Amino acid sequence: MRAAVVVFPGSTCDHDTYYVLKELLGVETDLVWYRETHLDPYSLIVLPGGFSYGDYLRAGAIARFAPLVQALPEYVERGRGIVLGICNGFQILTEARLLPGALTKNLSQRFLCKTVKVRIENNATALTRLFQLGEIVELPIAHGEGRYVASAETLESLKRDRQIVLRYEGENPNGSLEQIAGICDKTGTVFGMMPHPERNSEKLFGSGDGVRFFQSVLSSL
Amino acid sequence: MRLSPEEYQRICAALGRRPNELELGLFELNWSEHCSYKSSKRLLKLLPTTGKHVVAGPGENAGVIELQNTWCVAFKVESHNHPSAVEPFHGAATGVGGIIRDILSMGARPIALLDSLRFGEGAHARRLLRGVVAGISHYGNCVGVPTVGGDVAFDEAYAENCLVNVMCVGLLKKSELKRARAGGVGNKILLVGARTGRDGIHGATFASQDLIGETEAKRPNVQVGDPFTGKSLIEATLEVCQFPELIGLQDLGAGGLATAPAEMAARGGVGIALDLEEIPLRDPTMTPSEILLSESQERMVLCVQAGSAQKFVQVYRKWGLEAAVIGEVIAERVYRIRHEGRTIAEVPIELLVGGAPVGARCDVPMKRQGVGARCNVPMKRQGVGARCDVLKELLRSATIASKRWIFEQYDHTVQTNTVVGPGSHDAAVLRVKGERFGIAVTIGGNGRFCQIDPYEGGVRAVCEAVHNLISVGARPLGITDCLNFANPTDPQVFWSFEQTIRGMAKAAQALELPFVSGNVSFYNQSAERQIYPTPIVGMVGLVEDLGKLVPMGFQREGDLIYLIGQLEGGHVGGSEFMKVFYKAWWGDLDRTDIELERRLLRAMLALTDRQILASAHDVSEGGLCVAVAEKGFVRGLGARLDLGDSCEEFLFGEWPSRLVITVAPECEAPLRKTLEEFGVPYRRVGVVSGDSLEFCGERVSIAELYRIYEAALPESV
């Protein structure tokens, strides 16, 4: 069992995520440079938060062409393991069409950093299996382009196939469609979420519940 | 800004000839106020700079103090006032980038930013505020350094000339410390990071003049920051800092290549020869002087051992950055500029760096404005109304109101070290992964105090930072400061500058706190007005055990509320109360009893260590009532205060050396005992209870006050 935390130029949460996996959970973890395409050693690949390529043009728009990201579809097809995109990672996965919809500028037009409540909408997924259905979890957010949008058809199929994993509870911090905070793909192996579980993975920072998302993924591998 | 005739004479005499155009340009930059500190040097020597924790002091790119287990912090505050006044977004953004690279050049990883901002009160000021906050957010968030704290104040004195002071804190092991020096004849000089373009030419001279009649022509090209390149530069540079062949590194700030390599040579006691054609340019048509004077952002100079350059270049290329050998260390102590093989400028290092004549100035006391008399205004007669309404007005004033609208635009949780972020305590606290201790940081300063009494204002600038640190249970260790003043050739301005420094020095000496870094920003004025003398103090402290952190807010109903420190004799001079209700800051300041400050500091450290405190908060803008309300906001807890029918000075005055603390009833005896042990006066002023504030026979709900406190800023921007 080996995990990869991808490092793009401009990634800022790579070390934070690495710390949770390696130091807190004791998982064999590598920081993997964005040019790497040999992904077979890894059963978990995390695209961390940050500002890959400065978020220029659109968040994730440039990183989605990185060799590593180009290698992901095959990785997913062959069911090699799980891909988790956090914040900027989520944006990259939508730009790469590995996840449906898009993430656009917050309704407020401003960057927003605060702790929000999210509700577990589906706990039958690798990311959430250690949570109760409907459980409310406090997680930090920190993004300027987190407003999830999708066409009516996309939304329909997301609902039909239970791909909506997390919704904002109460306040909708960025104006996301139907309060969507996290989704997965049809195979249930690719996940994207705007909140930062790695930033609430220790009691020092609050409930520490963030770590359970990583534990869920690991327990399902 | 041209050189004075005397300065020009000195150069000719020293060179034994007239300098050519290019050499003149070099001197103009190196001898500019911004780079040479010629007006301030003499006075800055008054500040204490030594102490057992000091690893590197003034003169380096940033100060460094040791915390524990060879863990050190590098920190410095710097201003970007003029660029922000001209182009708030990019001005503030490049300010953040610049101070981050100062920290980086010490070999430290930047772990926190703080920003101290001053704006006017009109529509234009709000535009500046929006732009500046967006710019800081843009750069700081993108490079992944959390902005964990700061302070903001509003006063017409800053209407045109806003202040943007940014502090950066970096973490390093003592063994990783780097110096900004060149050495070893034949070793190579590398320029790394972004390409060199026509950005901000004459920025340093621009920073050395005021904004009066500021014209397109006189204004340098706006510098546009590139946080993406800035982030890659951080990672690549921290990577090469592991190479033993790295001899020294230095960021390129105002002055660019005209100053940075020369400073490195001066520190190393060597000379440097540059080959301009080796410099990667954005526009090949740039002239030698444009290349030398360019202030393009996201660049650093490295001095590396001959033969190792390739190794360095590769790392920067990997990160998508430029890296080129642009020169070498030479034995002759000159700064030699070569272009296509020809030497086009050559000047002695010692003359260029630090050769500027240190200005002697006549000092004339400032004209006192407003009424000199201590003013104790019987409010009722002034029709100011009930005390509750006074409190609401104060909480509504932008300087006191919640800064949430600002700090929620800053990523303050990235790097997962922020134990205490903005908004809930007097200082921010960071953990160091794997350690018990924490790092407490704060920044602030009160220009109005200095306008009334610059000496006392200087004392208070240091003392309030101390209060903020001891309130969270931290031991203050070191200071960085940014002195924002108007035109220093104005005798009154210079007098207030000297008084402020003397005040800061006095307080720092008494409290045994070294100034390890700092920055001076002069010419902060417009055609309309001069800014208040505004010293901004950044301070770093050590929380020995994160388990002993002291909260700011009320914790439990029934806890007892104590006011400790200076209990009597205060006035309302210079207070926010005076500004809000009398549209004036006049009135005298009460002088700080520095002996009491010493005792207060020691007492708070003991109380923290013995875990007697339930909460602590210093009394600052708005006075006692505002401090109590702020303590209530954290958990929505109220308080019953028995202040009798105390006068307004007691409730709203901002006299020094006061903290409001709470203790559980069973801790009351140990509290009194400890305070007596250290000789700190105390007075029990009430009890935590319910969800509203009761004082002087009046009653107001905390929820209502909180709504006012939170709504004020969003509504006004």
Added chain:
Amino acid sequence: MKEFLVRVLVEPKPELLDPQGQAVERALAELGLSAQGTRVGKYITLRVKALSAQQARARVDEVARKFLANPVIERYSLELEEL
């Protein structure tokens, strides 16, 4: 080889809410200009070399579709000018 100046005009899809456009429209109203249907998009200019206008257009169109605009939320148009 000829050189062309290409302008890529990217705008939010009409069916999509454009909060930035709305904010701008409100601000314009305060400045005394009542505008309707205000939208804010991107204006990208670049120079490319190609044998013909068609070739230049074709090549830019490809990257615009793949990269410069995100079809989920944006649409774009190209304008060519020979230099």
Added chain:
Amino acid sequence: MKEFLVRVLVEPKPELLDPQGQAVERALAELGLSAQGTRVGKYITLRVKALSAQQARARVDEVARKFLANPVIERYSLELEEL
């Protein structure tokens, strides 16, 4: 009263660094398109009513100068089309 469709094209001043344009140009190269002088600006479209094209242009030009473009770092041009 006639109605006009106005397109405001805002671009960073040529003498200023455009990091976004640089990053986009590098990405285009990786996608196999070598472009030069890539700049990224804003594309604003809006509809206004006015008596004449001149009047419409004049009124939009005023707000563009004041608000839509930042004269310190950007320049802009207008295109009008009667509806």
